[in-house]
Amino acid sequence: MADSLLAKLGDLTFTAEEQDAVVVTHNAVAILAEDFASSLVGKVVSPPTIDGSRLIRQFCSIWKDDKVLSISEINSNFFLISFASPMNRTNVLKRGPWDFQKYWFALEQADPNQTIHDYSFQHMCIWVRIHNIPLSLMTAALARVLGASVGKVIMTDTCLEDGNMGEFMRVRVLFDTSKPLRRCVVLSRPDAKASMCPLQYERLPLFCHG
Known part of the structure; x- marks a missing residue:
């Protein structure tokens, strides 16, 4: 509603009275x-x-x-x-x-200086499982490198709850939901054949930015 009203105002010519700013002391009204x-x-x-x-x-x-x-x-x-x-x-x-x-x-x-229309709600923080990793590379360092291909890495987890190494690595990333979900990452090494590593998103809700 506010966006459409502002767009309409953009086509108007204002009087001098309308252009006079109302000066307020922030602490008095906020x-x-x-x-x-x-x-x-x-x-x-x-x-x-x-x-x-x-x-x-x-x-x-x-x-x-x-x-x-x-x-x-x-x-x-x-x-x-x-x-x-x-x-x-x-x-x-x-x-x-x-x-x-x-x-x-x-x-x-919450940001005290933003209106409700300033929030984009475009980024989601979520755990991602990275599968098909060689056992010798199940490290937090590689999890950070591969996770960076999905989004901003927040933290990593290479072990299950009982302390054993699992069949996948977990990385928590902040990613842009306006882009298609990445389904895999290709792991390339000089001494071995490149391998495709499927990605699995934990607790992924339905969302639509259409």
Whole structure:
């Protein structure tokens, strides 16, 4: 709505009175910036409009141990989420991606200087499994190199929960959801035949940027 209104205003000529700026003191009218330090904004990236009240009930229950204070529906599919501390907010981000009715519930840190239209919700942080790696190369160093072909590497994991080396490496990456999902990476070595390494995304929700 706001985008279309701004586009229409771009074709108009304004009077001198309309162009006079209204000067305000930020601290007098704004919510304190500290209040945003423990907040997230979220959007369900889905074609249909979702039931906001149902989403609020669901995630208040899921995040109760992370001391969520409130979830407010700002606009259709768009929410402001407040936590008791920045640590609680960070814990929720680390455990993502989240979904609602199988659609991606994208989260970003709240910025006091942005409008709801400034958030792109374009990047997802997710664990990716890299298969078909020779045992001698199951290292965190190679996981970082191969993971960088998918997105920005956040952390790596080359062992299963019991401490044994698994049949794949895991790497947590931040990737651009506006691009097609990468399905494999080719591992090339001077002393061996190149091999194709399939990629498997963990807990990948449905999402649409169409």
